[in-house]
Amino acid sequence: MDYELTPKLLPGTILEVTERDVKVTLKGRMGIIQVPLRSVISDHALQVGQTIQVYLSYIQVV
Template identity: 40%
Template sequence: MEINADVRPIKGKIIELTERDVKIEFYGRMGMLRVPLRMLICGKHPEVGDEVELKMSYVILKSNGR
């Protein structure tokens, strides 16, 4: 079995901001995600329209035919 782990950046923009979380819409029809403000790593307070990037990792398993 071959295992390929890959990390890809997924970019989007903030479309909604509340006092506790942000709603992010990802480019390329990748969907939306709502995350708590404490999960953001940034140098300034986020605003609607700011571009963001999420590092997503996934694993692809390839079997040898067994």
């Protein structure tokens, strides 16, 4: 199966920040994700309530 995987830019809001990860709720009923801090690009300290943007694509099983 050959599909073109094109990432979509989705807005969200930070729900929780810990010493190792950040929990984010995505708008549009897309759910909640939790990612390591090393995966977040920011020039400022992360705070609960900040607006974020994340690129998502489909999962491809290989």
